[in-house]
Amino acid sequence: MSEIKDKSVEQFLTELASRQATPGGGSAAAVMGAQSAALTSMVCNLTIGKPKYAEVESEMQDLLVQSEDLRVKLTEMIKADVDVFDKLMASYGLPKETDNEKADRSLQIQTVLKQATEVPLACAKACSETIKISRIAAEKGNTGVISDAGVAVLAGYAGLKSAALNVYINAGSIKDRQFADEKLAELDKLLQGAEIQTEEIYQMVKDKL
Amino acid sequence: MSEIKDKSVEQFLTELASRQATPGGGSAAAVMGAQSAALTSMVCNLTIGKPKYAEVESEMQDLLVQSEDLRVKLTEMIKADVDVFDKLMASYGLPKETDNEKADRSLQIQTVLKQATEVPLACAKACSETIKISRIAAEKGNTGVISDAGVAVLAGYAGLKSAALNVYINAGSIKDRQFADEKLAELDKLLQGAEIQTEEIYQMVKDKL
Numbered sequence: 001m002s003e004i005k006d007k008s009v010e011q012f013l014t015e016l017a018s019r020q021a022t023p024g025g026g027s028a029a030a031v032m033g034a035q036s037a038a039l040t041s042m043v044c045n046l047t048i049g050k051p052k053y054a055e056v057e058s059e060m061q062d063l064l065v066q067s068e069d070l071r072v073k074l075t076e077m078i079k080a081d082v083d084v085f086d087k088l089m090a091s092y093g094l095p096k097e098t099d100n101e102k103a104d105r106s107l108q109i110q111t112v113l114k115q116a117t118e119v120p121l122a123c124a125k126a127c128s129e130t131i132k133i134s135r136i137a138a139e140k141g142n143t144g145v146i147s148d149a150g151v152a153v154l155a156g157y158a159g160l161k162s163a164a165l166n167v168y169i170n171a172g173s174i175k176d177r178q179f180a181d182e183k184l185a186e187l188d189k190l191l192q193g194a195e196i197q198t199e200e201i202y203q204m205v206k207d208k209l
Numbered sequence: 210m211s212e213i214k215d216k217s218v219e220q221f222l223t224e225l226a227s228r229q230a231t232p233g234g235g236s237a238a239a240v241m242g243a244q245s246a247a248l249t250s251m252v253c254n255l256t257i258g259k260p261k262y263a264e265v266e267s268e269m270q271d272l273l274v275q276s277e278d279l280r281v282k283l284t285e286m287i288k289a290d291v292d293v294f295d296k297l298m299a300s301y302g303l304p305k306e307t308d309n310e311k312a313d314r315s316l317q318i319q320t321v322l323k324q325a326t327e328v329p330l331a332c333a334k335a336c337s338e339t340i341k342i343s344r345i346a347a348e349k350g351n352t353g354v355i356s357d358a359g360v361a362v363l364a365g366y367a368g369l370k371s372a373a374l375n376v377y378i379n380a381g382s383i384k385d386r387q388f389a390d391e392k393l394a395e396l397d398k399l400l401q402g403a404e405i406q407t408e409e410i411y412q413m414v415k416d417k418l
Contacts, residue, residue, distance in 0.1 A: 004220065005218045007218060009218055013243050013280060017248075018249035021354075024357050025356050025359070025361075028360050031240075039234060041227075046228055075219055134409035145230075148233050150234070157367065158363040161382070169356055209377050
């Protein structure tokens with residue numbers, strides 16, 4: 001089966017809508033984050049090399065390296081979400097007749113649940129980075145395409161909050177509460193202030209239109 | 210040139226990031242709206258036919274018709290945004306040597322600016338619908354996939370606010386202020402309460418996890 005990123009946008013949307021369990025919200029979160037990073041890259045690309053923006057040239061070059069790195073990472077996360085979900089389903093499907101089987105299955109589920117918490121947490125972290133970099137694009141980028149920085153922050157925020165939902169689901173079923181609580185605390189840190197930042201960046205963009 | 214929806218997800222993201230003017234934030238808004246509709250469809254598809262949810266069966270069937278209709282519309286809007294942008298660029302490129310040419314060019318720009326306001330307004334309207342239908346999915350859908358309804362509302366809201374930015378840009382350059390003000394009033398109506406609704410639906414989902 002080919003990877004989602006290699007499928008057409010229309011096919012991706014069709015599969016997202018289908019009764020198949022994957023791709024689901026976790027992949028959608030990664031796609032939104034990747035769109036955010038891509039739009040910050042676009043603003044950089046349309047600022048670099050313009051005499052009017054010579055002053056921010058090197059800052060935009062640096063920003064572009066960051067945004068492209070995030071775009072690649074988030075594009076890979078579309079698949080990571082599907083893979084870990086499939087793994088989780090497979091572990092729930094393990095035999096549970098004997099006591100040994102039950103113990104093995106439970107152990108396997110718990111191991112995969114930890115991974116299934118870390119995958120959306122990594123997505124949330126990357127989305128949180130896209131919000132930060134969109135601010136620089138909004139502040140210093142070519143004002144002719146500044147609305148794209150506004151879309152970037154909205155997409156990054158939606159990706160962050162979407163990924164958070166998948167962290168909550170899986171962390172909730174983890175028996176190792178110390179691990180789960182650590183992950184939830186990391187998530188809380190990422191979410192802290194994200195809404196206000198998003199609103200600030202959006203307003204900054206709107207005021208420049 | 211093939212349509213964006215026919216390109217791979219990765220190719221779409223690469224083009225979004227590039228120095229080409231299209232696709233840009235307008236297309237990204239439509240993709241987010243389409244993801245929202247798709248996820249509501251997914252919740253419907255995974256609720257319909259389950260004995261546990263027999264009571265909401267017909268409501269979910271109706272909801273699925275609406276969500277699939279919105280998904281198709283929003284997928285088409287990815288291209289509509291590119292087309293109207295290209296048309297706008299072409300009209301700015303018209304000759305402006307003689308007074309006649311100047312008048313013709315100005316008339317043409319103003320005509321296309323109206324279309325370039327209506328296209329993102331239609332996208333904003335469709336995204337606003339995706340928020341409404343995601344509430345029903347969150348309230349009555351299969352709780353096993355309820356997080357997908359949460360991602361649906363976030364994607365729809367990000368699409369709405371993103372499309373709004375493109376309405377603002379183009380409406381601002383329209384000389385027919387009555388037309389522009391009417392469109393801005395329509396947009397305001399769509400935005401009214403959208404943030405609170407999104408927050409409510411997100412909380413409802415989070416409480417069910």
